[in-house]
Amino acid sequence: MANPIKIIGASLSQNVRKPLAVAHHLGLDVESVMAAPGDDTIKAANPSGRIPAMDDNGFHLSESVAIMIYLAGKAGNALYPEDVQTRALVNQWLFWDVAHWTPAYQPIQFERAIKPMLDMGDPDETVVAAALAKFEREATLLNAALDGKDWLGGGEPTLADFAAGAGLTYAAPMELPLDDYPNIKAWNGRVMGLEGFKKTAQGQ
Incomplete structure (x- = not known):
């Protein structure tokens, strides 16, 4: 069984909120992992140390918009239209x-x-x-x-x-x-x- 998708970063950040809100909207299994910019937890998923970062069972991604697009591609939905x-x-x-x-x-x-x-x-x-x-x-x-x-x-x-x-x-x-x-x-x-x-x- 796959682990939850981890969205890593300080929960106060609106840039962390973006992918988290998308994941919840889509009903994806997601976990918010608290970490400050530059923490080792962040660097393991994003060498730049910037937040947010994502860990989807070993697939790492950074940049909030890129993460949002990836999450929208996990299942059929209207958030990122095909047209x-x-x-x-x-x-x-x-x-x-x-x-x-x-x-x-x-x-x-x-x-x-x-x-x-x-x-x-x-x-x-x-x-x-x-x-x-x-x-x-x-x-x-x-x-x-x-x-x-x-x-x-x-x-x-x-x-x-x-x-x-x-x-x-x-x-x-x-x-x-x-x-x-x-x-x-x-x-x-x-x-x-x-x-x-x-x-x-x-x-x-």
């Missing part, structure tokens, strides 16, 4: 998440959410202000893309929603101006209501 154009649109959002969305919100997340959690001092609001300008540019794009749609890929959730949605894990402590983006705010509620996200909420 070539729909999949291309999902890929577009996955690449956007890595290249633009995550870099826009991460400095805010670190200053306003992570620093207080780790007792690292007060937020640097100069850093926050610079990042908010980038966040607002990307949020404007995302809000427009969601106009008239429940999900980024169309009629049902896809990996695009899991990737971009995980970025709003700490939206409240980050004090993100989601009221300015009603489509994002409503979509975020739908994302966080998915079973995979409910099962990966802190304390679960």
